[in-house]
Amino acid sequence: MRALVSRPVGDGHVLELAELPRPEPGPGQVRVRIRAAAVNPVDAATASGALAAIGFHPRRDAVGLGWDLAGTVDALGSGVAGYAVGDDVIGIQHLLDVSSGAHADYALLDPVQVAPAPAGVDPVAAATIPLNALTAEQALDRAGLAPGQTLLATGAAGAVGAFAVELAVRRGLRVVALAGASDEAFVRGLGAEWFVPRGTEHLAAAVRALVPGGVDGAVDAAVLGGTAVLGAVRDRGVFVTLGAVPAAPLRGIDTGIVLVAADAERLAALSRLAAAGGLTLRVAATYPLADAAKAYERLGAGGLRGRLVLVP
Incomplete structure (x- = not known):
């Protein structure tokens, strides 16, 4: 199979679409033929070595390389329940030290990393x-706010931030969104409910005025840092x-970090929500897997609204 990898060369790294053996599922593993990543x-x-x-x-x-995927189950290891060959799924390959990730033709996943794909939604x-919806949901879990309370979401037009806004509103929270002026x-x-433009000189004062x-x-979600945001809390x-x-x-102030964890039950719930139209899914552009380097270059240029998606 083909798999996108990053190799160290001199002082930098290069992307290579490598030819690797197709992985065989062991006990408790699901193999997915990837349709989009x-x-x-x-x-x-990861690719840069950072x-x-x-x-x-x-x-x-x-x-x-690659965390997010949608595809079809094409092989199962012993002991896997709840899936059959031919099932459409979404998944998160969130282990960093791997020979191949989601930017490939196939991926091996544990059941905790997989959920049924949203019905009626293109792969x-x-x-x-x-990755993005799970991160947003787990960040809101960590915040632990009750219906009627107020939340500031930075990077509110970004992939994680936008999901955080939608999911927070579904929890009954009142949201102040920080994003670019054109994203209001x-x-x-x-x-x-409220909006503050990115780059506002005195963020805390602007939020407290609202x-x-x-x-x-x-x-x-924008990782502006505590100094910039704490004053608004x-x-x-x-x-x-x-x-x-x-x-x-x-x-x-109770401060904490959320780095995503796989959660099949929560991912399945998010999939059902997307199928019902409760999540806004945004694709900025698609690239063939063979042109992955172009997609990475475009990501590095910034200014995207929605995700770039590789199609094997």
Whole structure:
């Protein structure tokens, strides 16, 4: 099979579409023939060697790339229940130290990494769900806010941030969305009650003008950092970052980090929600797997709304 890998060369890294043996499922594994695979910032960070440099995984001669996928079960290991060959699924390959990931023709996954695909949703769109929607849902779980409370969502027009807004509104939260000025109509359409333009000089003051006393919590999907966002949160509120460094717990604020974990039950619920039209799925463009380097280059240029998706 073909699999996109990153190899260290000199002081940098290069992408290579390698030919690897098709993996055979062992006990408790599901093999998926991949039909679409989204490209995420974590893929670019892995490809560049940045994650190995900070110890997220060992340095290796070739590391497999790709987390998000949609496809069809084509083989099962012994002991797997609940799936059959031919089932359409979505999945998250969230292990970093692998020979091949989701940017490939096939992937081996554990059942906890897989869920039924959303009925009636194209695989290209479905491939944008797992990493970003799970991250948003788990960040909201960590925030632990109750219906009627207020949430600041940074990066509200981004892949994680937009899901966070929609899912927060479904939980009954009142959302302040921080995004680019041109994205105001979009994030209000997701259900945000208030809007603050990205780049506002005094973010905390702007948020507190809308929500006197400060919001009950913040999900920092844009990873602006605690200094920029904490001031908008009330005393003894909660701040959740999606970056690697938590904020200082100033003013009794509960601070924490969310890095996604596989969760088949939650992913299945998100899949059903997408099938019902409850999640806004956005695809910026598609690329053949053979042109993956172009997709990575486009991701690095920024300014996307929606995910780039590779199609094997």
